[in-house]
Amino acid sequence: MTNSLIWQSFKKTRNENRPALLTYTVAGDNTKKKSLEILKSISNHADICELGFPHNTPIADGGQIQTSAYRAIKNGIKIKNVFSIVSQFKKTKKNKPIILMGYYNIVYQYGENKFIQKCKKTKVDGLIIVDLPHPENKLFASKCKKKGINFIQLVSPTTSNNRLKQIIKDSHDMIYYISMLSITGQKLKVSPKNIIRRYNKIKALDKSKNIVIGFGITEKTIKSLKKADGLVVGSAICKEITKSIIKRQNIVTNVTNIVRRLKNKIK
Amino acid sequence: MIKLKKNIPLIDQHNKLGFWGGKFGGSFIPETLKKPIEDLTKEFQKLRKDKKFVKKRDFYFKNYVGSPTSLVKLKNLSKHLKGAQIWAKVVSEANGGAHKIYNATVHALICKAMGKKYIVGDTGAGYAGKMLSMAAKKFDLKCKIFMGAKDIKRQKPNCDAMRKNGAEIVPVYSGSQTLVDAVSECMRYWVSNCDNTHMCVGSTVGPNIFVKICGWSTAQISRELKSQIRKEFKKIPKRIKLINCVGGGSSAYGFWSEFIDYDKKQIELIGVEADGPKKSKLHAAPLSRNSKIGILHGAASYVCQNNEGQIKETESISAGLDYPGVSPIHCFLKDTKRARYTNATDEEALNAYKIVTKFEKLNPSLEPCHAFAEAIKIAPKLSRDTIIIVNSCGDAKKDRDILKQRLEKDND
Ligand SMILES: Cc1ncc(COP(=O)(O)O)c(C=O)c1O
Numbered sequence: 001m002t003n004s005l006i007w008q009s010f011k012k013t014r015n016e017n018r019p020a021l022l023t024y025t026v027a028g029d030n031t032k033k034k035s036l037e038i039l040k041s042i043s044n045h046a047d048i049c050e051l052g053f054p055h056n057t058p059i060a061d062g063g064q065i066q067t068s069a070y071r072a073i074k075n076g077i078k079i080k081n082v083f084s085i086v087s088q089f090k091k092t093k094k095n096k097p098i099i100l101m102g103y104y105n106i107v108y109q110y111g112e113n114k115f116i117q118k119c120k121k122t123k124v125d126g127l128i129i130v131d132l133p134h135p136e137n138k139l140f141a142s143k144c145k146k147k148g149i150n151f152i153q154l155v156s157p158t159t160s161n162n163r164l165k166q167i168i169k170d171s172h173d174m175i176y177y178i179s180m181l182s183i184t185g186q187k188l189k190v191s192p193k194n195i196i197r198r199y200n201k202i203k204a205l206d207k208s209k210n211i212v213i214g215f216g217i218t219e220k221t222i223k224s225l226k227k228a229d230g231l232v233v234g235s236a237i238c239k240e241i242t243k244s245i246i247k248r249q250n251i252v253t254n255v256t257n258i259v260r261r262l263k264n265k266i267k
Numbered sequence: 268m269i270k271l272k273k274n275i276p277l278i279d280q281h282n283k284l285g286f287w288g289g290k291f292g293g294s295f296i297p298e299t300l301k302k303p304i305e306d307l308t309k310e311f312q313k314l315r316k317d318k319k320f321v322k323k324r325d326f327y328f329k330n331y332v333g334s335p336t337s338l339v340k341l342k343n344l345s346k347h348l349k350g351a352q353i354w355a356k357v358v359s360e361a362n363g364g365a366h367k368i369y370n371a372t373v374h375a376l377i378c379k380a381m382g383k384k385y386i387v388g389d390t391g392a393g394y395a396g397k398m399l400s401m402a403a404k405k406f407d408l409k410c411k412i413f414m415g416a417k418d419i420k421r422q423k424p425n426c427d428a429m430r431k432n433g434a435e436i437v438p439v440y441s442g443s444q445t446l447v448d449a450v451s452e453c454m455r456y457w458v459s460n461c462d463n464t465h466m467c468v469g470s471t472v473g474p475n476i477f478v479k480i481c482g483w484s485t486a487q488i489s490r491e492l493k494s495q496i497r498k499e500f501k502k503i504p505k506r507i508k509l510i511n512c513v514g515g516g517s518s519a520y521g522f523w524s525e526f527i528d529y530d531k532k533q534i535e536l537i538g539v540e541a542d543g544p545k546k547s548k549l550h551a552a553p554l555s556r557n558s559k560i561g562i563l564h565g566a567a568s569y570v571c572q573n574n575e576g577q578i579k580e581t582e583s584i585s586a587g588l589d590y591p592g593v594s595p596i597h598c599f600l601k602d603t604k605r606a607r608y609t610n611a612t613d614e615e616a617l618n619a620y621k622i623v624t625k626f627e628k629l630n631p632s633l634e635p636c637h638a639f640a641e642a643i644k645i646a647p648k649l650s651r652d653t654i655i656i657v658n659s660c661g662d663a664k665k666d667r668d669i670l671k672q673r674l675e676k677d678n679d
């Protein structure tokens with residue numbers, strides 16, 4: 001899929017000799033309208049935008065993202081609204097890749113095929129399904145590929161070498177490396193040096209794959225990981241939304257500022 | 268049509284990806300848990316074939332859990348209801364006061380065998396947590412229990428016991444602050460600490476391997492029951508009904524496992540879920556109220572949820588049954604029509620408590636009172652040669668405050 005927007009983003013950042021910046025926000029946080037505004041504004045600095053489906057039993061997410069998700073659900077976000085946020089975003093930002101992230105029950109209730117079709121129609125570029133690991137995801141991933149949608153495989157420090165090889169073989173344009181044994185939103189408990197060392201080992205298995213690092217990345221830690229192909233920041237952004245709401249400050253401005261600062265640190 | 272196999276334990280009737288009947292169960296887990304779950308699966312496969320380990324298990328079941336628990340005829344209750352004979356298997360006699368001790372003991376033994384020093388678990392009624400804290404103390408493990416803040420308040424006696432055993436209780440404030448949130452938080456903790464910590468899931472729910480370990484542990488109950496029935500009746504009677512409450516389903520599976528191969532005309536299996544307060548719509552009854560299949564806590568099962576795949580809040584007077592999901596093996600038993608599932612309201616369970624304690628020297632907790640409610644409902648319509656056996660799987664000490672409050676109110 002070398003013509004995918006995701007692939008092209010990595011090509012561009014590689015040429016600029018920097019990692020891609022990937023942001024994660026929750027659709028509908030804190031309202032449908034606001035989350036679209038946030039997305040549009042931060043995409044001026046982010047290379048790839050991940051947009052989360054809020055779920056009320058997220059077994060891999062920590063407090064910050066849970067708070068965002070509960071807030072969004074409380075404000076009435078529905079699956080169809082998530083897709084409409086994507087299609088509206090794409091009207092003005094048609095070349096900015098967008099990755100939807102969620103738990104499998106949402107796909108399951110919607111219906112796998114219908115879900116993929118809807119992704120295709122709204123121009124979703126990629127999918128991350130947190131609780132659908134390899135090899136359980138093989139069939140779904142190949143259905144995605146047929147429709148030109150990137151299915152993003154996750155690997156973690158506990159992934160055995162054998163698994164790594166199989167996962168890489170079945171991966172599409174991007175692989176997501178989870179930096180440590182952790183849910184989202186926890187402090188880095190492994191030194192950046194060690195994370196990069198493990199990262200390089202995985203990268204060495206197939207240099208052509210774009211591998212991003214996520215979990216525990218903040219303004220403080222992002223610079224130390226800049227050797228990666230891409231870096232994902234989620235909880236730090238969700239936390240900023242929460243803070244802005246509490247302080248009654250402009251959410252879009254504050255969130256855009258943090259994304260700009262993150263970007264400046266890895267330029 | 269999906270079908271049950273004979274002569275194979277139900278816990279082993281799943282396919283390669285861990286699905287019963289091709290669609291229930293599986294392992295919907297984050298990548299980080301793949302390796303620890305694979306390790307645990309291998310270890311369990313090895314241990315259950317290891318004669319020494321099985322001997323050790325049986326030693327602790329006998330000398331620590333206190334197996335076998337007794338099977339007693341409830342003569343007064345039977346006489347009062349004027350129909351079927353009602354019996355109870357008093358599983359609450361087990362050390363700690365409920366069936367959860369079987370699963371907790373086995374998990375502690377596995378944790379030891381794997382060389383881990385930390386063990387964590389979820390709890391609703393507090394029994395799973397209390398038993399895990401007991402087993403942890405016995406086998407010298409450090410123990411953390413995740414429990415919803417609402418449950419900590421309503422099941423205080425069990426919380427006191429956990430603390431006395433040296434376990435740390437981690438209160439969970441998210442969502443409905445009950446069992447569903449406790450299980451989520453426990454799984455999150457395990458994701459972050461799976462390198463040195465073993466996780467015990469408190470019922471036959473969660474990723475495939477946890478369903479299997481729990482079912483393998485509670486199955487002891489029906490092995491005992493089978494030989495007790497033989498002793499009491501000389502042979503297996505023609506008409507038996509085994510009634511059990513169903514939260515996650517560990518007690519029901521343990522009560523039934525030896526009898527699944529029998530014809531349902533001879534041995535009927537009846538599961539009773541919590542319907543909640545009479546006026547509430549937040550039923551904790553995914554099987555009997557025909558919920559759709561969904562994914563919760565790493566497995567596909569019938570789940571209380573909305574059309575968007577968000578898990579619904581539930582409400583029940585019984586913390587142990589107050590859960591929106593249910594074991595995949597019970598979904599399988601439902602779809603194959605081997606078991607029948609129904610429900611009882613809070614009020615029916617309380618009424619059953621009053622009746623049972625009036626006629627018998629038995630003090631069943633609110634969970635088994637749901638099963639007694641069904642027994643009381645059907646017994647009068649049945650013939651005298653029908654044998655109803657209720658699993659009295661928990662002791663009501665933990666429900667002291669709720670019972671005091673609710674029964675006093677009724678007497679006013
Ligand atoms: C006494 C008792 N019975 C039943 C249950 C419900 O769980 P399960 O359906 O797994 O037996 C619980 C759970 O806490 C319990 O404590």
